Amino acid sequence: MSHVLNEREQIILNEMYGVNKERTYLKTVAELLNLSPERVRQLRNRAEYKMIRRLLVRIKDESSFTEREGQSRS
Numbered sequence: 001m002s003h004v005l006n007e008r009e010q011i012i013l014n015e016m017y018g019v020n021k022e023r024t025y026l027k028t029v030a031e032l033l034n035l036s037p038e039r040v041r042q043l044r045n046r047a048e049y050k051m052i053r054r055l056l057v058r059i060k061d062e063s064s065f066t067e068r069e070g071q072s073r074s
Contacts (some may be wrong), residue, residue, distance in 0.1 A: 004050050004051060004054045005047050005050060005051070008033065008043060009043055009044075009046065009047035009050070010047075011029075011032075011033065012029055012033070012040060012043050012044050012047060013044065013047050013048070013051075015028075015029045015032070016029060016044060026040055026041060
C-alpha cells in the first residue's frame with residue numbers, strides 16, 4: 001500500500017477502517033491531522049480511488065498474463 005498512497009492517505013485509511021485497531025470517526029481523524037472533516041473525506045475518497053485503480057490494473061495484468069500463458073500452451 002505504501003507505494004500507492006502517501007503517508008497522510010495511509011493514516012486516514014488505517015484510522016477510518018480500523019486497521020489493527022478500532023475504527024476512528026471522521027471528525028477525530030480530522031483533529032488528529034489538523035484538517036477539516038471535509039478535507040479528510042476528500043483525501044479518503046482519493047485514497048480509495050487510488051487503491052481501486054491499482055487493484056484493477058493488477059487484475060488486468062494478471063488476466064492478460066493468463067491469456068498469454070493459455071495461448072502458448074495451445
